[in-house]
Amino acid sequence: MKLDVDDCIERLYKGQVLEEWEIIQICARVEELFIDEPNIVHISAPVTVIGDVHGQFHDLLEIFAIGGRVPSTNYLFLGDYVDRGQHSVETISLLVSLKLRYPQRIHLLRGNHESRNITKTYGFYAECMHKYQTSMVWKAFTDLFDCLSLTVIIDDSIFCVHGGLSPSIVLVDQLRMLDRFGEIPHEGPLADLVWSDPHVGTEGFGRSPRGAGYTFGSQVVERFLHANRLSHILRAHQLCMEGFQVLFNDKLSTVWSAPNYCYRCGNVASLLQIDPYLKRDFITFDAAPDP
Amino acid sequence: MSGQDTISERPGVGATGHWLLTQARELVENQKVVQVDAEASVEEACDALIEHGIQSVPLYDSKSHSYVGMFDVHDLAAYILARRGSVGGRTRSVSQSSDTGSPLARQAMEHLDGGRRGSRSDAVSRISDLSHLNPFYSVVPETTVAQVAQVFAKGAHRVAVMESERAIRGILSQARVVRFFFEHSDDATSGAEKLLLDASLESLRLVTRDVVTVSPDTPVLKALSLLESHRITSLPLVDAAGCLVGNLSLSDVKYLARERHMAASSCRELVQAARYWQGMRDGQDRAAIFSARPQATLRYVLAKLIATGAHRIWIVEPPAGAMHRESSGLTGSSDNGGARRASVSSASSQTVPVDLNRFAGEFGDTVCGVVSLTDILRLIVDAAPKPRADPEYNYASMD
Numbered sequence: 001m002k003l004d005v006d007d008c009i010e011r012l013y014k015g016q017v018l019e020e021w022e023i024i025q026i027c028a029r030v031e032e033l034f035i036d037e038p039n040i041v042h043i044s045a046p047v048t049v050i051g052d053v054h055g056q057f058h059d060l061l062e063i064f065a066i067g068g069r070v071p072s073t074n075y076l077f078l079g080d081y082v083d084r085g086q087h088s089v090e091t092i093s094l095l096v097s098l099k100l101r102y103p104q105r106i107h108l109l110r111g112n113h114e115s116r117n118i119t120k121t122y123g124f125y126a127e128c129m130h131k132y133q134t135s136m137v138w139k140a141f142t143d144l145f146d147c148l149s150l151t152v153i154i155d156d157s158i159f160c161v162h163g164g165l166s167p168s169i170v171l172v173d174q175l176r177m178l179d180r181f182g183e184i185p186h187e188g189p190l191a192d193l194v195w196s197d198p199h200v201g202t203e204g205f206g207r208s209p210r211g212a213g214y215t216f217g218s219q220v221v222e223r224f225l226h227a228n229r230l231s232h233i234l235r236a237h238q239l240c241m242e243g244f245q246v247l248f249n250d251k252l253s254t255v256w257s258a259p260n261y262c263y264r265c266g267n268v269a270s271l272l273q274i275d276p277y278l279k280r281d282f283i284t285f286d287a288a289p290d291p
Numbered sequence: 292m293s294g295q296d297t298i299s300e301r302p303g304v305g306a307t308g309h310w311l312l313t314q315a316r317e318l319v320e321n322q323k324v325v326q327v328d329a330e331a332s333v334e335e336a337c338d339a340l341i342e343h344g345i346q347s348v349p350l351y352d353s354k355s356h357s358y359v360g361m362f363d364v365h366d367l368a369a370y371i372l373a374r375r376g377s378v379g380g381r382t383r384s385v386s387q388s389s390d391t392g393s394p395l396a397r398q399a400m401e402h403l404d405g406g407r408r409g410s411r412s413d414a415v416s417r418i419s420d421l422s423h424l425n426p427f428y429s430v431v432p433e434t435t436v437a438q439v440a441q442v443f444a445k446g447a448h449r450v451a452v453m454e455s456e457r458a459i460r461g462i463l464s465q466a467r468v469v470r471f472f473f474e475h476s477d478d479a480t481s482g483a484e485k486l487l488l489d490a491s492l493e494s495l496r497l498v499t500r501d502v503v504t505v506s507p508d509t510p511v512l513k514a515l516s517l518l519e520s521h522r523i524t525s526l527p528l529v530d531a532a533g534c535l536v537g538n539l540s541l542s543d544v545k546y547l548a549r550e551r552h553m554a555a556s557s558c559r560e561l562v563q564a565a566r567y568w569q570g571m572r573d574g575q576d577r578a579a580i581f582s583a584r585p586q587a588t589l590r591y592v593l594a595k596l597i598a599t600g601a602h603r604i605w606i607v608e609p610p611a612g613a614m615h616r617e618s619s620g621l622t623g624s625s626d627n628g629g630a631r632r633a634s635v636s637s638a639s640s641q642t643v644p645v646d647l648n649r650f651a652g653e654f655g656d657t658v659c660g661v662v663s664l665t666d667i668l669r670l671i672v673d674a675a676p677k678p679r680a681d682p683e684y685n686y687a688s689m690d
Binding site for chain 2: 112118120123126185187197208209211212238239
């Protein structure tokens with residue numbers, strides 16, 4: 001069977017799930033793309049940055065309605081595409097299909113939910129089994145997740161990651177040497193990057209209540225930015241009732257893109273538009289009306 | 292400070308005072324005590340547990356203006372086991388529920404049936420003393436941490452610090468005492484206690500290889516029976532190969548009040564529901580497994596337990612005969628130009644020495660022991676210097 005990516009994308013925009021063979025082929029081809037990407041991907045503004053989506057497919061369509069579709073708008077997604085929402089399959093299928101079709105217009109980072117163990121607990125595995133009756137689709141996606149890059153730097157100035165910083169990574173160059181391919185370990189720099197959280201009042205690094213990664217405070221952020229000649233850290237990973245949060249004297253921002261999280265939190269979500277001059281503009285939005 | 296056999300009599304913590312001499316009142320200062328009305332429903336009591344992130348709650352009777360007991364997850368588990376034959380709130384008679392096979396459950400059924408029949412929802416006070424695994428301990432504000440720690444070392448999870456017969460000043464938990472110890476481990480402990488922190492789990496004889504496990508598909512009710520019959524508070528979920536894939540705690544049971552149908556489900560499904568609610572409440576999700584390798588130090592484990600609020604951590608080891616990927620630290624390999632890592636095959640006969648610096652468990656490890664707050668307190672109490680016999684300290688009052 002010959003893959004028609006444009007047709008797949010069109011069906012996905014309508015909310016249809018793809019056939020199992022289509023997903024497996026798309027994943028195989030996107031895997032090759034991801035493998036070629038370094039641990040730190042360098043991109044340029046303008047770009048629209050999106051935080052956690054967590055399977056809220058109709059809100060993803062809302063994001064494209066507000067921010068513009070790929071390829072007319074460049075996008076950077078910070079991870080956590082699956083779990084918790086009811087349409088993780090459609091969400092990740094659309095995003096990887098868009099990546100295959102427009103590889104330079106959309107970038108995808110790995111979140112802590114792009115992991116076998118987490119997806120077995122928080123819903124993606126169950127949804128795949130329900131929609132496809134076998135675990136092949138889940139396996140194709142989780143194998144693909146193993147290849148996702150971890151960080152992006154926008155115009156040598158804005159550092160983007162899903163969770164946060166690691167005590168093992170003082171200089172960005174250290175990131176280049178990591179072997180990122182494989183399941184996210186319980187500990188170590190790879191785990192830290194996708195699990196850590198900023199915390200006001202923490203001095204240095206502290207143990208995270210999540211059981212993985214660390215908490216880190218303003219001094220850590222300032223030292224990291226200064227040592228690496230960066231201006232700002234962008235991350236996701238934590239629910240923000242107002243859709244976003246800016247901390248540490250505008251040195252770090254959290255973007256959260258799943259409105260009314262789990263269909264009951266009542267929060268607003270945001271997307272972050274970065275213009276060619278690196279000016280940051282949060283646009284907030286509510287949950288899409290029930291289809 | 293080393294080699295002391297006895298501790299100074301001066302109370303309080305500081306350069307010369309020992310942490311065990313601190314009074315209970317100091318550890319519950321500024322605590323807002325959560326309580327539930329004795330006539331509230333079981334569901335309302337569980338909602339209070341969930342909302343405040345606690346495992347037990349005192350029940351207050353507004354008529355007599357006094358506390359009539361504590362409701363905790365042990366009671367809830369006993370209640371669920373007792374009702375396992377009932378549907379939609381109707382109770383079954385004791386003779387029909389003999390399939391529970393549990394003396395406690397039968398006793399609980401009798402206790403429940405004794406009052407009324409056919410009501411939709413039991414008042415929480417009626418089930419607050421169903422379980423015998425959680426005797427209610429109370430202490431006065433002047434009781435020292437030393438005395439409380441002795442009680443905790445034997446397995447009690449918390450004590451109520453009573454202002455007077457009718458007023459609770461606060462609930463003092465194992466977790467709070469352990470955190471206090473850790474915070475003062477530099478300035479207010481003996482040499483033996485400091486050594487304890489740097490000892491490995493293996494040297495502390497915690498790797499017993501004698502842990503009760505269940506598969507993720509084990510029915511919840513079966514798991515609850517196991518918890519009760521073994522007098523334990525959590526079970527590791529292991530897959531067919533024996534690898535640790537998750538954890539079911541007694542405290543996860545409180546979510547069953549919200550999702551009654553889940554009493555008929557598997558451990559995996561209950562754990563998923565619990566994590567779902569927990570992550571929503573916290574606004575952030577947690578790692579699925581908290582584990583440590585036998586060479587990890589007690590200090591490492593304590594830091595992790597205190598940070599996460601977990602009550603125990605599983606000790607895990609790599610399965611025998613498996614090949615291991617080098618720790619994902621800075622391997623010095625060149626920028627990844629398309630080199631996909633080789634997949635790990637557990638059937639390989641090659642073994643690679645395990646990295647001794649690695650304290651955290653990894654996926655694919657099997658369970659070989661457990662470290663709980665009770666274990667830690669027992670170790671601390673054994674290592675701590677014994678107070679001089681003093682007529683002022685009335686140890687008998689703890690019973």
